[in-house]
Amino acid sequence: xxxxxxxxxxxxxxxxxxxxxxxxxxxxxxxxxxxxxxxxxxxxxxxxxxxxxxxxxxxxxxxxxxxxxxxxxxxxxxxxxxxxxxxxxxxxxxxxxxxxxxxxxxxxxxxxxxxxxxxxxxxxxxxxxxxxxxxxxxxxxxxxxxxxxxxx
Amino acid sequence: xxxxxxxxxxxxxxxxxxxxxxxxxxxxxxxxxxxxxxxxxxxxxxxxxxxxxxxxxxxxxxxxxxxxxxxxxxxxxxxxxxxxxxxxxxxxxxxxxxxxxxxxxxxxxxxxxxxxxxxxxxxxxxxxxxxxxxxxxxxx
Numbered sequence: 001x002x003x004x005x006x007x008x009x010x011x012x013x014x015x016x017x018x019x020x021x022x023x024x025x026x027x028x029x030x031x032x033x034x035x036x037x038x039x040x041x042x043x044x045x046x047x048x049x050x051x052x053x054x055x056x057x058x059x060x061x062x063x064x065x066x067x068x069x070x071x072x073x074x075x076x077x078x079x080x081x082x083x084x085x086x087x088x089x090x091x092x093x094x095x096x097x098x099x100x101x102x103x104x105x106x107x108x109x110x111x112x113x114x115x116x117x118x119x120x121x122x123x124x125x126x127x128x129x130x131x132x133x134x135x136x137x138x139x140x141x142x143x144x145x146x147x148x149x150x151x152x
Numbered sequence: 153x154x155x156x157x158x159x160x161x162x163x164x165x166x167x168x169x170x171x172x173x174x175x176x177x178x179x180x181x182x183x184x185x186x187x188x189x190x191x192x193x194x195x196x197x198x199x200x201x202x203x204x205x206x207x208x209x210x211x212x213x214x215x216x217x218x219x220x221x222x223x224x225x226x227x228x229x230x231x232x233x234x235x236x237x238x239x240x241x242x243x244x245x246x247x248x249x250x251x252x253x254x255x256x257x258x259x260x261x262x263x264x265x266x267x268x269x270x271x272x273x274x275x276x277x278x279x280x281x282x283x284x285x286x287x288x289x290x291x292x
Contacts, residue, residue: 004172007168043247046243046244046247047244050240050243050268053240053271054271057233060282061278062213063278063282063286064278064281064282064286065281065287066213066286067214067288067289070212070213093198097195097198100191100194100195101195103191104188104191104192138206140209142206142209143209143210145210146211147210150212
């Protein structure tokens with residue numbers, strides 16, 4: 001027994017033999033719902049946003065350190081894989097923001113009925129995808145314009 | 153059974169959990185509340201951050217130094233960094249509490265706290281250096 005709480009999971013079958021009752025959450029018994037995905041996605045997005053923030057701090061540090069360090073970081077941010085990571089970070093931040101606003105609304109007692117939550121889920125997905133696309137297009141567009149101006 | 157031998161059940165908890173000292177340590181509300189408060193503060197700060205990223209996209213180091221030298225920007229950046237890493241620590245603590253059981257819980261929590269604290273501190277120092285003593289010229 002790894003955990004004292006395991007003691008509470010011992011149950012009896014109808015024939016009297018002992019069995020270990022399943023621990024919650026026993027995912028396999030539930031039908032897939034959007035709300036369950038959005039819930040765990042918020043947590044995953046939080047972790048991804050945290051990892052991205054650590055990289056963002058590296059960018060900040062490079063800017064403070066000098067032009068040479070900054071160029072090294074720019075090599076990463078201009079590489080296709082670096083760009084992909086930036087898009088992923090944006091997506092994580094936007095979704096964590098949207099889901100966070102929903103949580104704040106729930107905590108204040110709004111939109112917390114099952115009906116509301118099922119209605120708002122697809123809206124949250126739409127807003128996240130839309131806002132991410134707009135942000136990525138705007139930021140990469142601006143970056144491309146500025147570098148072209150400097151080159152010419 | 154004689155009723156006087158029955159344990160008094162003033163609280164809805166098992167005698168085992170009371171004896172083991174499990175359950176509320178009476179500090180959970182503060183953690184929950186501070187997570188919410190830092191989230192609320194991060195809403196306008198994130199909006200500001202997005203605008204600044206748009207302003208800085210494609211900038212050279214020189215532009216970033218000029219931007220980071222303005223007191224408004226460095227103050228907002230400091231607030232953003234402190235609150236981001238504080239909120240991060242609170243959030244990751246909940247994840248560890250949920251998934252790491254038994255003995256590894258304490259070392260996992262301490263490691264997470266140490267790492268988030270150090271990266272947060274690093275962020276603050278980077279902002280201060282950018283604001284007060286940035287290197288403009290490439291070193292030889």
